[in-house]
Amino acid sequence: MEAIDQIFRTIGLWFSNFLLNTLGLPVEVAGPVGILVQALVVCTFAAVTFLALTYTERKVIARVQDRIGPNRVGPYGLLQPLADAIKMFTKEQTMPEVADKMVFQLAPLLAAIPSLMLFAVIPYGEGMVASNLDVGLIYIIAIGSFAEIAILMGGWSSRNKYSLLGAMRAVAQMISYEIPMVLSFMGIILMTGSLRLNDIVVAQLVPFLLLQPIAFFIFLITAAAETGRSPFDIIEAESELLAGYHTEYAGMQFGLFQMGEFLGFYAQSAVLATLFFGGWRGPEFLPSWLWFWLKTWIGVFIFQWAFRTTFPRLRIDQLQAFCWKFLVPVSLLNVFVTAILVKFVPIVEIANGVVTGPLSKGIGGWLMTIAIYLAANALMVLLVAVLYRGEVRRTVSQFEARVDSGVSPAPTPAPKVTDREAVSA
Amino acid sequence: MSPYAVLAAFFFAALLLLLAPFVGSKLLSPKKPNPIKNSVYECGVETVGETWVQFKIQYYIYALVFVIFDVETVFLYPWAVAYNQLGFFALVEMGIFLVILLAGLFYAWRKGALEWF
Numbered sequence: 001m002e003a004i005d006q007i008f009r010t011i012g013l014w015f016s017n018f019l020l021n022t023l024g025l026p027v028e029v030a031g032p033v034g035i036l037v038q039a040l041v042v043c044t045f046a047a048v049t050f051l052a053l054t055y056t057e058r059k060v061i062a063r064v065q066d067r068i069g070p071n072r073v074g075p076y077g078l079l080q081p082l083a084d085a086i087k088m089f090t091k092e093q094t095m096p097e098v099a100d101k102m103v104f105q106l107a108p109l110l111a112a113i114p115s116l117m118l119f120a121v122i123p124y125g126e127g128m129v130a131s132n133l134d135v136g137l138i139y140i141i142a143i144g145s146f147a148e149i150a151i152l153m154g155g156w157s158s159r160n161k162y163s164l165l166g167a168m169r170a171v172a173q174m175i176s177y178e179i180p181m182v183l184s185f186m187g188i189i190l191m192t193g194s195l196r197l198n199d200i201v202v203a204q205l206v207p208f209l210l211l212q213p214i215a216f217f218i219f220l221i222t223a224a225a226e227t228g229r230s231p232f233d234i235i236e237a238e239s240e241l242l243a244g245y246h247t248e249y250a251g252m253q254f255g256l257f258q259m260g261e262f263l264g265f266y267a268q269s270a271v272l273a274t275l276f277f278g279g280w281r282g283p284e285f286l287p288s289w290l291w292f293w294l295k296t297w298i299g300v301f302i303f304q305w306a307f308r309t310t311f312p313r314l315r316i317d318q319l320q321a322f323c324w325k326f327l328v329p330v331s332l333l334n335v336f337v338t339a340i341l342v343k344f345v346p347i348v349e350i351a352n353g354v355v356t357g358p359l360s361k362g363i364g365g366w367l368m369t370i371a372i373y374l375a376a377n378a379l380m381v382l383l384v385a386v387l388y389r390g391e392v393r394r395t396v397s398q399f400e401a402r403v404d405s406g407v408s409p410a411p412t413p414a415p416k417v418t419d420r421e422a423v424s425a
Numbered sequence: 426m427s428p429y430a431v432l433a434a435f436f437f438a439a440l441l442l443l444l445a446p447f448v449g450s451k452l453l454s455p456k457k458p459n460p461i462k463n464s465v466y467e468c469g470v471e472t473v474g475e476t477w478v479q480f481k482i483q484y485y486i487y488a489l490v491f492v493i494f495d496v497e498t499v500f501l502y503p504w505a506v507a508y509n510q511l512g513f514f515a516l517v518e519m520g521i522f523l524v525i526l527l528a529g530l531f532y533a534w535r536k537g538a539l540e541w542f
Contacts (some may be wrong), residue, residue: 007509035431039438047442048470089450097463102487116439120432131431137503139432172484175491181496189505247466252450254441254537256523273533317541318526328494328530336523339516 005287009127012038029042035130042130043116051081053262064309087356091251096159103157108253111150111260114143117265123198125280125289133205136197137185140271141178145295147264148174151235154257155245166244169316170235174226176323181222181330184215186423187338188275191347197271203277206366209276211347211373214334214380216276218327223268224307226316227261230312232319269299325391330384337376345372486538497526 003010015037019030054069055078062069070077095104121136123129133139148171155167189195191211194201200208209216225232226339236244246257273279273295313323346370464470504511504519533539 011524032430035434036438039431040442043435043438043442071441089446089453090455091450092455092457093450094458094462096465097460098465109440109447112441112443113436115440117435120435128433129528131428133428133432139479158465161467161472161476164476164480166486168480172487176487179491179494183501186498186501186505189502190508193506193509195506196504242466242468252446255450256447259443281484320541321539324490324530325534329527332523332527335505339508339519343513343516346509364495388426417507 003153005126005289008125008289029153032246038130039120046116046119046266047259049083049266050259050262053080053266053300054084054258057262057308060301061152061309062125062305065304076235085255088255089250093251094248098159100157105253107150107157108249108256108260110153112263113257114146114150115260115263115267117143118263119270121197122267123201123274123279124272124292125287125330128280128289131196132196132198135195137189137195137200139183139195140267141185141277144264144267145174145178145251145261148225150257150260151218151245154249158245160249162241162243162250163245163247165382166235166237166241166247168240170228170245172233172316173228173232173319173323176223176320177222177327179233180218180323180327180331181226183328183335184218184222184273186331186335187215190338190342197274198278201274201281204278204281206370207276207278210239210370212276212334213374213377214330215338218331218334219272219276220302221327223265224303225323227265227267227268227303229303229307230309231307233312233313234316234319237313263373265303266300268304270296272296272299326388330380333380337380341373343368343375355361388391483541489532490538493529494526 009259012034018032019025019034020027023030025033034215041244056081056315059069070080073079073083095101109379118140121133121139141213151170151174152167155163155165155170157163188200188208192207194200194203224230228235234241236246241247246254249257270292273292277295277298279295280292283290286294465476500522501519504515508515
């Protein structure tokens with residue numbers, strides 16, 4: 001078991017040994033070559049994951065919509081991503097005559113490169129982290145928000161009104177939702193006292209989902225908004241904006257934008273698994289990297305099912321109001337309550353990699369801590385429900401007033417149609 | 426190896442991995458431009474007026490509010506990391522800080538900066 005768990009580290013050690021001893025390279029050369037090869041391997045893994053994501057995304061959406069999805073190329077349509085790749089390679093790349101050509105060409109690259117760089121700090125398994133950065137979480141936030149610049153560059157340089165509208169909406173939405181996202185990490189940082197993702201996993205004797213459920217839901221919502229998935233997909237609302245910021249892009253340039261977007265939400269799922277599902281921790285019968293991979297794909301499935309096919313699209317004013325008037329105050333409240341809780345029921349104290357604190361004291365300690373944190377979270381939910389009672393009532397009465405004055409039509413009850421009639425119509 | 430060197434390696438690896446399809450598709454794809462293909466696509470209708478216009482002020486106001494709260498979170502991060510080593514006073518201090526910020530948020534709220542006109 002130990003051997004399988006550490007197989008990737010063993011391969012890495014063997015490779016550096018190969019560079020140093022078999023090839024006889026000096027340390028100054030072997031070191032950089034080693035980490036470059038390591039980075040290339042991780043990036044290739046991410047690129048292959050992108051292909052898998054395009055396939056599962058189409059399959060999941062198809063199944064939710066009662067279709068079969070890609071099933072022509074290869075068994076179960078498994079070779080569809082390869083066919084797509086060949087098509088993208090050989091498709092003509094058009095560019096509007098009036099576009100800002102330099103910026104237009106640069107934008108797809110700038111969208112895709114940061115999305116690959118995100119994978120540098122994620123702990124894939126026990127001891128399997130490419131860069132054990134001490135500011136890992138800040139790095140994730142900082143590099144993740146590069147997407148905004150790329151989207152603005154792409155949308156602005158196309159000189160297309162739809163592109164510009166899509167890009168403007170995208171940036172307004174993404175910068176707004178960044179605030180509650182950053183604040184939702186705060187509770188976990190307070191509990192673990194570290195920004196290093198590996199430390200957070202080490203401290204996670206029980207999944208933090210049980211201790212920080214409110215932060216979990218805030219992160220889930222904001223991650224969907226950051227990657228522009230429905231109900232937050234006004235960025236590329238296809239029924240009104242064609243394709244938003246990438247309307248004018250074709251072929252591989254479009255593919256790179258798509259890669260940035262898909263790997264963006266894959267990285268968000270990986271962060272979700274690291275922060276809330278316990279990262280690579282899991283029962284012994286599976287290697288740690290497999291646990292991490294499975295948990296990440298649970299996150300991916302949530303994004304593909306809930307945040308793609310389930311919710312109808314919102315308007316931008318509703319989105320911004322939801323973020324600033326609900327998510328930001330609630331996440332600030334969560335930070336404050338967690339700070340008080342951590343003072344009285346500290347979760348972990350990590351000293352020299354050894355975890356101490358109530359969580360390390362067996363099942364009794366776990367249950368007590370979980371009970372206290374869940375009770376606090378339930379109280380917060382109650383408080384928020386009371387505070388926002390008036391807001392909900394006001395919104396409803398505003399809507400009714402608008403319906404009465406005839407500004408927006410009253411919702412007509414849908415005619416009752418049986419399934420059979422719907423199909424024949 | 427310093428963790429930052431690994432980040433640099435990741436940048437170059439990503440650049441290498443993405444330049445390959447970027448350049449490769451440029452070489453492989455056909456190039457048959459014509460004026461209509463190279464016009465801006467706006468549902469097949471000829472574009473009217475200038476695209477790079479002054480934009481809605483509301484986006485700017487949201488950006489301003491964002492900057493304030495972004496700086497705030499920058500202040501909160503070191504506090505959160507060092508929280509376990511700090512005494513009870515740190516909690517009170519940050520409580521006051523958060524209350525001031527919430528007051529700012531409610532001021533912006535009441536002023537209508539968060540409304541979409």
